Amino acid sequence: MQMLKGTLDVLILRTLSGAPLHGYAVSRFIREASDDALRLEEGALYPALRRLEKKGWIEGAWQTTQTGREARFYQLTALGRGQLDVEVTAWRRYVATMNQVLEAPLPASSQA
């Protein structure tokens, strides 16, 4: 499934809202939580992580995984936690608005 542009950030923020994770784990979580419907490509993942870090919503630090590899673990900042709320709310409002338009009585052609 193609991702809608503008919906990735909230998914990443939500994914990191529990414990710090590295990029690959973020990608895997989103894929698995969506039953394989959303595949977060690496060409979108890593730039997005840097973007979010630059905005101060997440913070990265190199650590060692359980498998003994070096990986960059990201965690939500306080700012990021607020942003998550903002974006979840915005998403739900957008969905409601879309549904509203998709179900509104259609206009007649005779309108000016």
Next chain:
Amino acid sequence: MQMLKGTLDVLILRTLSGAPLHGYAVSRFIREASDDALRLEEGALYPALRRLEKKGWIEGAWQTTQTGREARFYQLTALGRGQLDVEVTAWRRYVATMNQVLEAPLPASSQA
């Protein structure tokens, strides 16, 4: 409210699924049906109409409005009607998938 990229086409197709309308009326319908939340800018509207026409989903024709102006009325083609179904379904599935990820149990940091 900023529009999510990729959600405009379905709104236009849906708007035109009743009677033929000109661009301005499409814009007005979406704005009013969304209670002023979605403002379809002209720089997005007209290119989108041409895009949809090029894909064979809508067809435009110059006609005179009730106010005596020349305007380009667009109507859905048979192809466009099918596409509307496809896109509405895709949208609903996307929303369901997003919600699924936004509500899934979070992973623990200890994952590999």
Next chain:
DNA sequence: TCCAATACCTAGTACTACTACGGGTAGTAG
């Protein structure tokens, strides 16, 4: 020995909505 999974990354591309214009008409408030 080969391949999948794990882990990182960048360069370039395509697509799409937005900003900021420009052109013109009709009706109405002042």
Next chain:
DNA sequence: CTACTACCCGTAGTAGTACTAGGTATTGGA
């Protein structure tokens, strides 16, 4: 009579974002 709003069409250029396609390296299993 003037200014302003609503009506109607567009285009050019920009910004943002996910995708394609490539590269590097390690680990473990078949």
